[in-house]
Amino acid sequence: MSSTKEIRTKIKSIRSTQKITKAMEMVAASKMRRAQERMLASKAYAHKIRQVVAHLACGKSEYQHPFLKDRVQKRVGYIIITTDRGLCGGLNVNLLKSALLAIRAKHVDGIEVDLCLLGTKGELFFKRFGGHVVATKNHLGDSPHVEDLIGVVNVMLQSYQQGELDGLYLIHNDFVNTMVQKPIIQQLLPVTLNEDLTKLQYHWDYLYEPDAKKVIDVLLKRYIESQVYQAVVENIACEQAARMVAMKSASENANDIIADLQLIYNKARQAAITQELAEIIAGAAAV
Amino acid sequence: MTKQLHLDIVSAEKVLYSGEASMIYATTELGDVGIAPGHTQLLAALKPGDIRAVLVDGAEHVFYISGGFLEVQPYTVTVLSDTAVRAEDLDEEAILIAKQAATDKLHGRVDAVEYAKALAELAETAAQLQAIAKLRGRRH
DSSP states (O other), rough: HHHHHHHHHHHHHHHHHHHHHHHHHHHHHHHHHHHHHHHHHHHHHHHHHHHHHHHHSSSSOOOOOGGGGGOSSSEEEEEEEEOSSSTTTTHHHHHHHHHHHHHHHHHHHEEEEEEEEESSSHHHHHHHHEEEEEEEEEEOOOOOHHHHHHHHHHHHHHHHHTTOOSSSEEEEEEEOOSEEEEEEEEEEESSOSOOOGGOOOOOOEEEESSSSHHHHHHHHHHHHHHHHHHHHHHHHHHHEEEEEHHHHHHHHHHHHHHHHHHHHHHHHOOOOOOOHHHHHHEEEEEE | OOOOOOEEEEEEEEEEEEEEEEEEEEEEEEEEEOTTTTTOOOEEEEEEEEEEEEESSSSSEEEEEEEEEEEEEEEEEEEEEEESSSOHHHHHHHHHHHHHHHHTTTOOOOSOOOHHHHHHHHHHHHHHHHHHHHHHHHHO
């Protein structure tokens, strides 16, 4: 009889776990919608500033900013965006894997790597496995602000300007759709623009106020900040989508296990009843 | 044809305004500017202050922004607004905080990445995830 009771307790505990995973799934679904909206809302700025920078990059401006010039790579920086919390499937695992491969490729070429980590998962990972970490930031929450990112981004920009870094890359998850998120590596510095450059060979240049140097300096900084912000927001949407899918499958798995256990429970119960009956009949026959 | 401008005011976090206007006044670092349709291309740094837009119907809209850029094309004007007032020394402070966080948290770390160990662990986790997915597939 004890085994039927054990099974019953097990079923009950799985049911309560399932309730939690179901709740988490629904929370993730609604958060994902909001994160997606935020992603779209910030796209306008990112798109516009990209256009302006694209124009600057191929304009015939008398001032050439260091962010636009290619240098021989001796040391590069990676900004790696991970989530703060777990239970989101293979999202961070896949991202960190591609980050590691990229870093290894750089090391093979004799290039040193500086890391800038956003999110606790990446922090924990590199704490265990090493790496030259120069800046970290975590607990950005569901609705991060650009101001939260200024510190970490500018650590990297400063080293780039001082010539300590010769390149800056951003690794984050790309929100393909709810089911698919894939890690991508994006080059931030020197600024590269994959738009058709011939199309952008304008014959005009802006009037700059107060002057070209000041405007371009700040504009490029804002450009990098907005790219990182966009990536952070996108990563949050990815996190929620991944969590939703993971929790959905967890709930389904719980259903399967409950069904299996229910079958075992019924069999055990039936066996106990049969055994009792057999004992009674045997007892009666003996009388 | 009545001449008008398309005005977009965007910040890194959201779109603040998008619509038609007939005249726009802004406060740049060198002083106030008025932008009428057909203005030459201009890229100007903005001071924290007002953006006034005179709409096509004569109504006036005022937006407060905390600095940013004004990008002018003959018939479109874009304001790339900062989300907060930015001061150099505040930026410096944020940089120090971020650096400090890194040194605090990762105290006693090794400098070289241990790829082999890290990759092995990642591969293991990925394999576990795959196995779970496969197991799920078989049940159905």
